Amino acid sequence: xxxxLAITIGVLVATSVYLMLARNVLRFIFGLVxxxxxxxxxxxxxxxxxxxxxxxxxxxxxxxxxxxxNALPQALVLTAIVIGFGLFAFALVLMxxxxxxxxTLYSDDMRIAEPRTEDTK
Amino acid sequence: MTWTLATPLxxxxxxxxxxxxxRYGAAGRWFSVAGNAVLxxxxxxxMVRVLDQGVIAAQMGGWxxxxxxxxxxxxxxxxxxxxxxxxxxxVSVYALTDIDERKEHLGYxxxxxxxxxxxxxxxxxxxxxxxxVWFEVMLISSFGLLILGGNKDQIDGGIKYVTLNLISTxxxxxxxxxxYGMTGTLNMAxxxxxxxxxxxxxxxxxxxxxxMVAFGVKAAVxxxxxxxxxxxxxxxxSVSAVFAGLLxxxxxxxxxxxFTLVFDGDIGFTHQILLWVAGxxxxxxxxxxxAQNDIRKILSFHIVSQIGYMxxxxxxxxxxxxxxxxxYLVHHIIVKANLFLIxxxxxxxxxxxxxxxxxxxxxxxPLLACLFFIPAFSLAxxxxxSGFWAKYVLVAAAIENQGWIIAAVAxxxxxxxxxxxxxxxxxxxxKPHPEGVDPTLNQLTPQARRHLLIPIAAxxxxxxxxxxxxxxxxxxxxxAAAQLLxxxxxxxxxxxxxx
Numbered sequence: 110x111x112x113x114l115a116i117t118i119g120v121l122v123a124t125s126v127y128l129m130l131a132r133n134v135l136r137f138i139f140g141l142v143x144x145x146x147x148x149x150x151x152x153x154x155x156x157x158x159x160x161x162x163x164x165x166x167x168x169x170x171x172x173x174x175x176x177x178x179n180a181l182p183q184a185l186v187l188t189a190i191v192i193g194f195g196l197f198a199f200a201l202v203l204m205x206x207x208x209x210x211x212x213t214l215y216s217d218d219m220r221i222a223e224p225r226t227e228d229t230k
Numbered sequence: 231m232t233w234t235l236a237t238p239l240x241x242x243x244x245x246x247x248x249x250x251x252x253r254y255g256a257a258g259r260w261f262s263v264a265g266n267a268v269l270x271x272x273x274x275x276x277m278v279r280v281l282d283q284g285v286i287a288a289q290m291g292g293w294x295x296x297x298x299x300x301x302x303x304x305x306x307x308x309x310x311x312x313x314x315x316x317x318x319x320x321v322s323v324y325a326l327t328d329i330d331e332r333k334e335h336l337g338y339x340x341x342x343x344x345x346x347x348x349x350x351x352x353x354x355x356x357x358x359x360x361x362x363v364w365f366e367v368m369l370i371s372s373f374g375l376l377i378l379g380g381n382k383d384q385i386d387g388g389i390k391y392v393t394l395n396l397i398s399t400x401x402x403x404x405x406x407x408x409x410y411g412m413t414g415t416l417n418m419a420x421x422x423x424x425x426x427x428x429x430x431x432x433x434x435x436x437x438x439x440x441x442m443v444a445f446g447v448k449a450a451v452x453x454x455x456x457x458x459x460x461x462x463x464x465x466x467x468s469v470s471a472v473f474a475g476l477l478x479x480x481x482x483x484x485x486x487x488x489f490t491l492v493f494d495g496d497i498g499f500t501h502q503i504l505l506w507v508a509g510x511x512x513x514x515x516x517x518x519x520x521a522q523n524d525i526r527k528i529l530s531f532h533i534v535s536q537i538g539y540m541x542x543x544x545x546x547x548x549x550x551x552x553x554x555x556x557x558y559l560v561h562h563i564i565v566k567a568n569l570f571l572i573x574x575x576x577x578x579x580x581x582x583x584x585x586x587x588x589x590x591x592x593x594x595x596p597l598l599a600c601l602f603f604i605p606a607f608s609l610a611x612x613x614x615x616s617g618f619w620a621k622y623v624l625v626a627a628a629i630e631n632q633g634w635i636i637a638a639v640a641x642x643x644x645x646x647x648x649x650x651x652x653x654x655x656x657x658x659x660x661k662p663h664p665e666g667v668d669p670t671l672n673q674l675t676p677q678a679r680r681h682l683l684i685p686i687a688a689x690x691x692x693x694x695x696x697x698x699x700x701x702x703x704x705x706x707x708x709x710a711a712a713q714l715l716x717x718x719x720x721x722x723x724x725x726x727x728x729x
Contacts, residue, residue, distance in 0.1 A: 129397075134389060141396055148404040155411025182410070185359055189403055192366045196399075199373055200392055206377075207385045222387035223460045 114154050121147035132215050134207070138200045145193040149186045156182030232288040234279050235301040237272040238311055239354060241265060242318075242347030250340035259329070262322045262339040266346070270315040273308075273350075280308040285713070285723040287356065295725045296420040300356035302724050305710035306556060310353045310483055313560050316692070317475045317567050318346045320685035324571055325468040327681040333378050333466065341378070345371040345472065352480050356724050358406050358416045361484065365402070365448070369395055372477060375469045376461060387461035394457040398447030405440035408433070419724035422491045422717060431495060438493040438500050445488070449481030451541055452510040455534045459518060462533070463526035463583075467574030470526060474533050475567030479559055482540045486555065489544060490714040497547060504545035509636055512538030512643040519650045525573045525583040525658060528650055529566070532609065535643055536562050542636055543624050551627035552711035557704060558620040561696060565605040565617065568689040572602050575682050576658055580669035585654065590663035594670040599659050601683070604690040606655070608697065610648040616696035623704065 121143050128140030156179040164177040208214055211221070245265025252258040279286055280303050287302040289295060303311070322342070329338050348368030355361050377388040410416055412433065413424045428434055443454070450458040458478070462470050485504075493500055515535025522528045540562070543555025573583055575598055580588035592599040608615035621644055628637035663669060671679060696703055713719065 134393075137393060141393070141400075144397075145400050145403075148400045148407065151404045152407035152410065155407045157411075181416075182407075185407075185410075188359075188363065192363070195370065196366070196396060199370065200396065203373075203377065203385070203388060203392060206380065207389055210380065210382055210385050216389075219386045219389060222383040222390070222464055 110158050110160065111154060114150055114158075118147045118150050118154070121150070132217055134204055134214050134216055134219075137216070138197065138204060141200065142193075142197055145189075145197075149189050149193070152182050152185050152189065232290075232301075234272075234276050235286065235288045235303060235354060236290075238269060238276055238315070238350050239301070239347065241269045241272055242343045242350060245269075246340045246343035246347065249343060250337055253334055253337055253339065258334060258339050259322075259326050262343060263319070263326065265343060266315065266319040266322045269346070269350075270312075270319050273311045273315040276303060277308045277312050279303075280305060285719050287723045289726075296415050296417045299360050300417060300419075300724050301354050302356035302419075302720070303354055304713050304720055305706065306483070306486070306714060307353045309556070309560060309706070309710065310479075311350055313563050314346060314349050314353070314476060316689075317472060317563055318342075320571070320689055321468050321472045321475075321567065323681055324471070324574070324685045327678040328468045328574055329466060336378055338375070338378060338466075341371045341374045342468075342472070345375065346476075349476050349480055353483060356418050358409065358418055358421065360416075361418075362399075362403060362406060365399060365480075368477070368480065369399065372473065376465050376473075378465065378469070381464065384464045387464040390457045391461035394447055394454075398444045398454075401440055401447075402444035405437050405444060408437050408440070412437070417724065418487070418491060419717075419721040423721055423725070425492060426495065434493070435496050435499060438489075438496070439503075441488050441493070442485070442500065442503070445481045445485045446507070447481070448478065449485060449537055449541070450478050450534050451507050451537055452514050452534075455511070455515070455537075458534060459522075459527060459530040462530040463524065467570060467577070470530075471567045471570035471574070474529065474570050475563045478533055478537060479563055482537060482544075482559060485541065486544050486552075486559075486714065490547075490552070491717045491720065501545045501547055504541055505633070505636060508538045508542035508545050509639045510538075511535065511541060512639055516643045516646040516650070520646060520653075522650075523585050525576065525585065525654055526570065528654060529569050529573065532647065532650070533566060535647065536566070536609070538643070539621065539624055539640065542640065543627065546627055546631050546633060546636075547715070548627055548631055549708065549711050549715055550623060550630060552714055553704065553707040554620065554623035554627050556710045556714075557623055557707040560703070560707075561608070561616040561620045561693070564689050564692050564696075565608050568605040568686055568693070569602075569609065571682070571686050571689070572598065572605070575671075575686070576602075576669075578678075578682070579671060579673060580658070580663065581665075581667065585657035587664060588658050588669070589661040590659075590667070591669055592659040593662075594668045597683070598671060601686050601690050602655075602659065604693055606651045607648075608693050610651045611644045612648075614697050616693050616700070619697070619700040619704065623707075 125140040125143035128136045159178045162177045164180045248261040249258045285304045290299045351364035377384050447454045512535045519528045519531035540555045543551045577583045608617040611617045611621040
């Protein structure tokens, strides 16, 4: 299971790097979504995987018995997903706004804040 | 104990809610000023407690240390919170005039206070994942502030700022995941304790490098700084002042915290890289500044070169060097925020921040010229201003450590800083205005003059105080450095006595 997830993470990161190297900023944020999910999977795997063992505590007992799933990474991933979703929504709106004010989605044409020297002449 | 630590954290969010509800009236901006004044009081209270007891810690929600979220303040955290509150108060007074009604309606004051809350949270937390959450709070409000108003150049700079910061955040998150996998804990003190027992020390170094890159992007070090000069000159002056003063310093703070407390296992490797990074950051930043022709762009590149000095202090890792880094951090926040505020007044009176299009400020606004003189020459390291002592301590530490090259680089960069500060002086203040305008302060209303100049004068006065009596500040920085280099007290306080 770990091996499968590790390969998945690798594929996600590779795909997202490919997308983020594109000059189109829309592709860039799709790459960003993929890589943030890869990060979530890293946290998930690092908490060690156990299948079919929910961390439930029997009535009256002080702690769970035997090998159970680690609940903390799941809480962390949940938090990271929520935050990542908020950031993605913001980035998407920003790209939309950039398209409507700058009229382009290509990062090479976005030279207003730091113009090239030949542009200013 | 819990109360002293939690108040500086809760206050900005309370202020933000009030300011948001009152954003259509004049009350909103005064809530912001009042809230930040109270925050300053609370942070001074925290400082007094820390000076009294060394390190103080509190467990949130009553969960004991490695499990719950810990708030912890040592000397470094406490002084950073105080300086954050000072900057926030100064900028919120400045914003009374600087921020127009449209931006107020869009929620400027609420976003600003959330940003301050995020910064304070990042300084006070003792939990790695919690640090990530505070970084996010800080980031999302800074995104909002940066593009508030929606000018073309703001959107353009905003895209670079947003994308690069998101990548660094994801790297940070992956680093947290891997570190958790190795140690099974997220509490920074607990990680510091258990990290030595990890079998695969090579992987620890890999994770250390991930953190270095992630925080390096936030702190804008070489070669990861390109988003900063692309973005910091576009928003309102209040916003760029608070960004310049505080945001990059949170990255530096996180670097100092992680690379003194947690990643101190392979100093020969990690801190050698930091030293190279520091030297190159100083040089590229100051050369970039020399090539610019706009006050805010010059100042933005200067942030980069000054970050290099702080990283240099961390990289040398001797008590004197770390003390220098702490001193530099505090001095630089005051000076840099002040310079951006002054640039705002210069634009208001002379009409632009482009050096080719303005001039004559010395003749018609001598008071502003004097107020510019103090932080500018402090930044360049003129004795006896605060920047001189900061550089002096760092260079002394480098020489003591036989780091001749880095000491020479630091001194040379100081000289080049003077060059570009003289450029601003000669172009904006000394030469006559090219369009024959007389940029006097009298063209501002008396009320606007009060709001704009009082924070500038107050920050300049603080620079002078630090400059003329550096003794207590240097002593404090040395105590803070001693605490950072021997984190035993930090760890035992956080974990509640058990070691």
